[in-house]
Amino acid sequence: MTVASREGVDPVRLNSTSPVALIEIDNPPVNATSQAVRAGLLAAIREADSDPRIEAVVIACAGKTFVAGADIREFGQVPREPHLPDVINAIEACSKPVVAAIQGTALGGGCEIALACHARVAEPGASLGLPEVKLGLVPGAGGTQRLPRLVGLEAALDLVTGGRPVRAPEALRLGLIDRLSSGDLRQDAMALARELIGQPLRRTGERSVAPLDAETASAKVAEIRKKARGAEAPGKAAELVLLAANLPLQDGMARERETFLELRSSAQSAALRHAFFGEREVMRLPGLDSVEPRPIQKVGIVGAGTMGSGIAIAFADAGFDVRIVETSEQALSAGQARVTDVYDKQVASGRITPAAQDERLKAIGYAIGTSSLLDRDLVIEAVFEDLEVKRALFRDLDAILPPGTILATNTSYLDVSLIAAATSRPADVVGLHFFSPAHVMKLLEIVRTDATAADVVATGLALAKRLRKIPVVCRVCDGFVGNRILSRYRQQAEYLLEEGALPHEVDAALEAFGFPMGPFAVSDLAGLDINWARRKRLAPTRDPRERYVDIADRLCEAGRFGRKTGAGWYRYEDGKREIDPAVTALVEESSQRRGLTRRAISADEIQSRIRAAIVNEACKILDERIVERPLDVDVVMMHGYGYPAWRGGPLFEADRVGLQPILAQVKERAAQDGPGWEPAKGLVDRAASGAKFYP
Numbered sequence: 001m002t003v004a005s006r007e008g009v010d011p012v013r014l015n016s017t018s019p020v021a022l023i024e025i026d027n028p029p030v031n032a033t034s035q036a037v038r039a040g041l042l043a044a045i046r047e048a049d050s051d052p053r054i055e056a057v058v059i060a061c062a063g064k065t066f067v068a069g070a071d072i073r074e075f076g077q078v079p080r081e082p083h084l085p086d087v088i089n090a091i092e093a094c095s096k097p098v099v100a101a102i103q104g105t106a107l108g109g110g111c112e113i114a115l116a117c118h119a120r121v122a123e124p125g126a127s128l129g130l131p132e133v134k135l136g137l138v139p140g141a142g143g144t145q146r147l148p149r150l151v152g153l154e155a156a157l158d159l160v161t162g163g164r165p166v167r168a169p170e171a172l173r174l175g176l177i178d179r180l181s182s183g184d185l186r187q188d189a190m191a192l193a194r195e196l197i198g199q200p201l202r203r204t205g206e207r208s209v210a211p212l213d214a215e216t217a218s219a220k221v222a223e224i225r226k227k228a229r230g231a232e233a234p235g236k237a238a239e240l241v242l243l244a245a246n247l248p249l250q251d252g253m254a255r256e257r258e259t260f261l262e263l264r265s266s267a268q269s270a271a272l273r274h275a276f277f278g279e280r281e282v283m284r285l286p287g288l289d290s291v292e293p294r295p296i297q298k299v300g301i302v303g304a305g306t307m308g309s310g311i312a313i314a315f316a317d318a319g320f321d322v323r324i325v326e327t328s329e330q331a332l333s334a335g336q337a338r339v340t341d342v343y344d345k346q347v348a349s350g351r352i353t354p355a356a357q358d359e360r361l362k363a364i365g366y367a368i369g370t371s372s373l374l375d376r377d378l379v380i381e382a383v384f385e386d387l388e389v390k391r392a393l394f395r396d397l398d399a400i401l402p403p404g405t406i407l408a409t410n411t412s413y414l415d416v417s418l419i420a421a422a423t424s425r426p427a428d429v430v431g432l433h434f435f436s437p438a439h440v441m442k443l444l445e446i447v448r449t450d451a452t453a454a455d456v457v458a459t460g461l462a463l464a465k466r467l468r469k470i471p472v473v474c475r476v477c478d479g480f481v482g483n484r485i486l487s488r489y490r491q492q493a494e495y496l497l498e499e500g501a502l503p504h505e506v507d508a509a510l511e512a513f514g515f516p517m518g519p520f521a522v523s524d525l526a527g528l529d530i531n532w533a534r535r536k537r538l539a540p541t542r543d544p545r546e547r548y549v550d551i552a553d554r555l556c557e558a559g560r561f562g563r564k565t566g567a568g569w570y571r572y573e574d575g576k577r578e579i580d581p582a583v584t585a586l587v588e589e590s591s592q593r594r595g596l597t598r599r600a601i602s603a604d605e606i607q608s609r610i611r612a613a614i615v616n617e618a619c620k621i622l623d624e625r626i627v628e629r630p631l632d633v634d635v636v637m638m639h640g641y642g643y644p645a646w647r648g649g650p651l652f653e654a655d656r657v658g659l660q661p662i663l664a665q666v667k668e669r670a671a672q673d674g675p676g677w678e679p680a681k682g683l684v685d686r687a688a689s690g691a692k693f694y695p
Ligand code: T1G
Pocket: 001, 002, 003, 029, 030, 032, 068, 069, 070, 071, 072, 073, 084, 105, 107, 108, 109, 110, 112, 131, 132, 135, 137, 138, 139, 140, 141, 143, 277, 280, 281
């Protein structure tokens, strides 16, 4: 359901009971402050203020959550009055005590409404936050000025620039809320409102803020900017929060509003809003909306390695009944230890309670052999990445599992059609490609073969929703979407090495672009041996004319698999990544063997060539109908491969940058690098017609 308020239904109701009136906001699904909500709230608070029978007010919300923010869908439109800051100022200026009753998530404008109330009561499971920076914005209705007045500058800097919500108990400790509800939230809020009748009003805006010394403040802003990796909102938010110590509320709010309006029309905010709605849009695949998913509650996992145990945790966290099987007691207990270790760490960090840990550990069973999987609705394999091993396993599972059980493979690269062909039920076979660590990474590639039944794909999408993952449905090709594009731009990165760059220079250029890590550092983390096995598998079919760089092979032949062996593209001393002269020598020797004269290569050239490789491969993936939409590629790259979300994904950004320069770069590479680098038809056609990926 969209957020726009329902036709003909007033989203704000004033119940003028005496002495405490109730203002109820009812704008499903998240009570966003649409124009109608803002107008209704302003009218209600003014009426309550002028009604002599009313001595106090409670603001509450219908449904599962307090106001979750401004209506993001309105941002592309001309702002309409009343503007939220004016509504919020009217709440704070009310002559009678106003108490917020908070359930669910009070976020953005919702948190700002709560901040302007004279007190706040929240359910223990509620959370409050100012996530605007995640949309490329800063709070635009007093959040940067009122939050520090309640919790102090340091806590406010952390919450506003990180966009992290805090659960109610932490909010209470910080002074962000006044009470935790002990049962009936509205009754508790009414009781507090009654207590405040006749008391001096505690207006947040009138409180002062202890300043930070200049040195601490500038160090914090510098740290925040560095962590933002090119996103501009966090740094601007930090500067506004610090103003709260020096300016009266309204002056600070004026500066805040100015920055908010500037950012709201910025390219970064447009990209982040695109990303926000995009990760929900991918859930809806054209042609599947009327297909009923199969009921899944009992899940089997074959393989208790890193991936298998991570997948088990993901399902246990989402309330499924899980059973992991292995071939030996040793492998099984190693997997059980991995699971226990993850939950121990989560309890130690306060992420989950011991009770939740017990519940989730109980949800995971362990057994030897596949015979204990007969009652499973879905079985996922996470065994060794070898086609014959997976085909043999699926043949065995197919023989013992009842009809209708879905068989899913977690393969990263292999042809799911060939795995399905080993069974008598190819319609029930699907790829569920999780990303490591599987209980953390949000992306899930759902790989459908030509035989996969529609309801099995729909089941994958429904599972993703329950797992709170972001699914992208794709068809079969080598590496599906993300790994296929990753392989392509890794190749271009290795060409750059031969032509004059060094691993740390390529990595630095891409980290400056906004990636959390460059491709060589990522490779060391993942392990060079995984890709080595793939290159060896593809060697017999590789086009001899293709420009092939063997530096990574030489590293692997020397046993340098990355962090796990203490050396890969870098050397690792006590976990610290260091440039290794031995690798520099290897790279230089490779240039020599290729007959290339090394030259200095700028960060711009590195970024331009990597972007061209990504966009061109993405266009090929679209041309081959591996995915249905440009959005599918952008979501994969942002949520699985660290493509900076403030750029909106490679194709959203290509619309902004323009396809001509990208195509020119692709053509240059095609001339230099040979087969596999020819321009994609979709890229050539769009560049010629001016068609956008997002019209
Ligand atoms: N505006 C418009 N639509 C919204 C929305 C919003 N703020 N929040 C959610 N939706 C839609 C969402 O697209 C989906 O629609 C449906 O609601 C259910 O959402 C002035 C300027 C609240 C934690 O950033 O984090 O306030 O796909 O699937 O998993 O300073 O939604 O069904 O058509 O995510 O239960 C700040 C964003 C805004 C919060 C609920 N607030 N929302 O998660 O449901 S800027 C935010 C969320 C602001 C002020 C500034 C989550 C949620 P559809 P959902 P959920």
